[in-house]
Amino acid sequence: MNSNNKVACPLDCYDACQGQMIDGNIKGSKEHKTTNGKLCVNFANLLKEDNLKKSFFEGNEISLKESLNILVDKLKTTTPSKTLFYKGSGNIGVMQSVTKNFFTQYGATLTKGSLCDGGGGAGIEAGRQNVINPPIQKLIDADIIIVWGRNFTVTSSHMYNLVKDKTFITIDPLCTDIAKKSQIHMQINPKTDYELALLFTRFAHMQDLENSQFIEEFGNGADWFFDIARNRPLVSYEATTGISLSQVYEFFDLIKDKKVAIVLGLGVQKYFEGAQITRCIDSFAAYMGFHKQDAGGIWYLSDSGFGYEKPFEIKGTNKKVSIPEVEFSSYDLVFIQGGNPVISHPNTQKVIDGLDKTFVVYFGTTLNETCEYADLIIPSCSFLSKRDVRLSYGHELKSISDVVIAKDENTMSEYELTSYLIEQFNLKELKKEDEIISYYENHKPKLEDFETFDFVEELDIEPLYKEKTNDNFYFITGKSKKSLNSQFTNDNFVYLNATTNFKDEDIVNISSKYGSAKFIVKINDDVKSNCAFFFAGNKNANYLTPAKEDESSFSAIFQEVLVEIELS
Numbered sequence: 032m033n034s035n036n037k038v039a040c041p042l043d044c045y046d047a048c049q050g051q052m053i054d055g056n057i058k059g060s061k062e063h064k065t066t067n068g069k070l071c072v073n074f075a076n077l078l079k080e081d082n083l084k085k086s087f088f089e090g091n092e093i094s095l096k097e098s099l100n101i102l103v104d105k106l107k108t109t110t111p112s113k114t115l116f117y118k119g120s121g122n123i124g125v126m127q128s129v130t131k132n133f134f135t136q137y138g139a140t141l142t143k144g145s146l147c148d149g150g151g152g153a154g155i156e157a158g159r160q161n162v163i164n165p166p167i168q169k170l171i172d173a174d175i176i177i178v179w180g181r182n183f184t185v186t187s188s189h190m191y192n193l194v195k196d197k198t199f200i201t202i203d204p205l206c207t208d209i210a211k212k213s214q215i216h217m218q219i220n221p222k223t224d225y226e227l228a229l230l231f232t233r234f235a236h237m238q239d240l241e242n243s244q245f246i247e248e249f250g251n252g253a254d255w256f257f258d259i260a261r262n263r264p265l266v267s268y269e270a271t272t273g274i275s276l277s278q279v280y281e282f283f284d285l286i287k288d289k290k291v292a293i294v295l296g297l298g299v300q301k302y303f304e305g306a307q308i309t310r311c312i313d314s315f316a317a318y319m320g321f322h323k324q325d326a327g328g329i330w331y332l333s334d335s336g337f338g339y340e341k342p343f344e345i346k347g348t349n350k351k352v353s354i355p356e357v358e359f360s361s362y363d364l365v366f367i368q369g370g371n372p373v374i375s376h377p378n379t380q381k382v383i384d385g386l387d388k389t390f391v392v393y394f395g396t397t398l399n400e401t402c403e404y405a406d407l408i409i410p411s412c413s414f415l416s417k418r419d420v421r422l423s424y425g426h427e428l429k430s431i432s433d434v435v436i437a438k439d440e441n442t443m444s445e446y447e448l449t450s451y452l453i454e455q456f457n458l459k460e461l462k463k464e465d466e467i468i469s470y471y472e473n474h475k476p477k478l479e480d481f482e483t484f485d486f487v488e489e490l491d492i493e494p495l496y497k498e499k500t501n502d503n504f505y506f507i508t509g510k511s512k513k514s515l516n517s518q519f520t521n522d523n524f525v526y527l528n529a530t531t532n533f534k535d536e537d538i539v540n541i542s543s544k545y546g547s548a549k550f551i552v553k554i555n556d557d558v559k560s561n562c563a564f565f566f567a568g569n570k571n572a573n574y575l576t577p578a579k580e581d582e583s584s585f586s587a588i589f590q591e592v593l594v595e596i597e598l599s
């Protein structure tokens with residue numbers, strides 16, 4: 032590859048593709064194994080974005096210099112702890128975390144937890160100390176891939192391409208594309224994946240399929256785990272999970288003596304006990320000995336920064352608040368970078384009520400719904416005009432970004448804004464950009480495998496089906512092929528099965544204990560009849576969701592809710 036023409040896709044996606052600029056066009060790199068010469072429709076959309084090139088104050092256009100003066104003034108006159116730093120994941124290059132360095136030194140309140148994968152991550156960590164995926168080659172070498180709560184062909188299309196000829200099993204309430212390509216599709220009821228994992232464990236034991244060698248060598252508490260699985264009559268699982276025992280027989284016939292991989296997604300863990308649910312699935316996998324084999328294993332959203340030093344991280348005594356529960360109105364100044372909480376944060380009504388009552392600074396690349404509530408808007412420059420490194424939460428490969436297009440003079444990179452603020456406040460200088468980038472480029476972390484596996488030994492999970500009646504629906508969301516969370520396109524429909532007796536184009540009012548909103552119906556029989564499905568990025572879906580954290584990791588629990596639907 033020539034020098035200085037590399038472009039890393041900055042979007043929040045498992046694949047972390049590498050591109051290169053050749054004669055003014057960006058092409059997918061052929062040397063980067065997962066990219067394999069192709070970039071996707073979302074990348075094409077990103078190139079077509081109408082990037083912000085102007086600053087705004089109270090709706091009026093101002094110069095970049097004026098916007099920086101207002102920001103500095105505002106920061107100087109606000110008590111630091113009454114300033115909230117809120118970062119989204121619109122760009123997940125490593126250089127995006129630079130701003131947190133300033134806000135930590137300044138004394139702002141920071142957030143903790145996640146709107147994304149936190150619950151599941153906590154569950155995996157509880158069993159095996161950290162969240163690291165096996166090398167991608169082990170996925171390529173597996174015989175069977177179980178796609179569990181993950182929209183594999185859509186959300187990691189390049190990883191899928193590497194393994195598309197394998198035999199698949201899908202566990203998802205939706206008949207996704209990968210479910211259609213699968214030998215077995217288990218159309219599970221939402222929030223019952225731990226029960227299915229227990230049922231599998233029970234079956235495995237009955238058929239002597241557990242991996243005693245793995246359990247003896249690495250396992251702690253496997254007997255306790257098995258005891259939980261044994262506690263219930265087998266048939267009772269059929270009604271709760273919606274999975275027939277005959278499908279479970281089929282499942283074991285298919286995986287017997289095979290090298291098995293599980294690609295586990297967000298779907299299983301958007302609940303209050305998301306960590307316990309995920310740990311239960313991971314424990315089933317350990318019971319079978321899927322871990323530590325020469326092929327196969329479990330792939331979740333790994334800790335992509337594992338094994339790297341964090342060049343911007345500094346110790347601080349800053350207050351940290353739970354991100355899903357954040358009260359924007361408690362702050363005098365809210366600084367939002369690379370996020371669109373008005374769409375993507377749980378409980379939209381609470382978000383907009385909060386943002387209405389405070390001074391909001393938005394630092395981003397495009398005008399989004401959150402900008403309607405922003406007092407000050409500062410344009411961040413395009414990813415094509417800033418240096419960066421992309422690590423991946425799907426695999427171990429990284430991508431590099433050079434500056435391939437000169438930056439618009441009215442915009443600023445995250446590194447530039449942070450350096451400027453640090454200078455204005457006489458704080459400790461940042462490491463040089465060169466040094467940071469070359470550290471990431473050259474450092475290859477050792478991905479140590481875990482030494483012991485702690486099985487989950489007790490479970491305390493309140494199922495949603497207890498509150499399910501014939502009149503309400505499970506609320507489920509998933510990612511769309513044509514958008515990246517709230518970026519690029521919005522699909523604002525509710526998708527329902529035809530058996531619900533609603534019709535295409537019906538206008539419905541959907542309500543939950545947390546709020547309500549109107550939607551237009553699209554009938555789609557890929558959706559399980561007891562579910563209402565919405566794409567992530569739907570402008571109204573988060574009016575229905577709880578601004579509450581899970582039990583263990585300050586993470587959002589978007590699906591811990593049932594909804595009622597009425598013709599409007």
Ligand SMILES: Nc1nc2c(c(=O)[nH]1)N[C@H]1C(S)=C(S)[C@@H](COP(=O)(O)OP(=O)(O)OC[C@H]3O[C@@H](n4cnc5c(=O)[nH]c(N)nc54)[C@H](O)[C@@H]3O)O[C@H]1N2
Nearest residue numbers: 180181182186202205221222296297298509510514515516
């Ligand atoms: N094209 C595209 N790609 C993306 C994104 C995007 O917006 N668009 N977003 C990126 C981001 S931020 C992330 S975090 C990843 C996430 O990517 P994924 O891990 O694939 O997550 P989701 O699409 O949220 O949900 C996956 C599946 O879980 C199913 N599901 C819902 N509830 C349950 C349940 O209780 N049990 C089971 N078994 N399944 C359930 C849904 O029907 C859905 O098919 O994708 C990334 N990639």
Ligand SMILES: Nc1nc2c(c(=O)[nH]1)N[C@H]1C(S)=C(S)[C@@H](COP(=O)(O)OP(=O)(O)OC[C@H]3O[C@@H](n4cnc5c(=O)[nH]c(N)nc54)[C@H](O)[C@@H]3O)O[C@H]1N2
Nearest residue numbers: 119120121122147369370371375395397399411508516517
């Ligand atoms: N109901 C429901 N809600 C969800 C989800 C769900 O599945 N269901 N998914 C959740 C998940 S997994 C995630 S990760 C979150 C995502 O939520 P957010 O992190 O808020 O992501 P987006 O809504 O896509 O907003 C990203 C914004 O970043 C800005 N941006 C892009 N590039 C840059 C850049 O280089 N610099 C700066 N400063 N800004 C930039 C863009 O203008 C864009 O508007 O949403 C969560 N919300």
Ligand code: SF4
Nearest residue numbers: 040044047048071074
């Ligand atoms: S597949 Fe993901 S990483 Fe690759 S170009 Fe598309 S959005 Fe970017």
Ligand SMILES: [Mo]
Nearest residue numbers: 043146147148
């Ligand atoms: Mo995410």
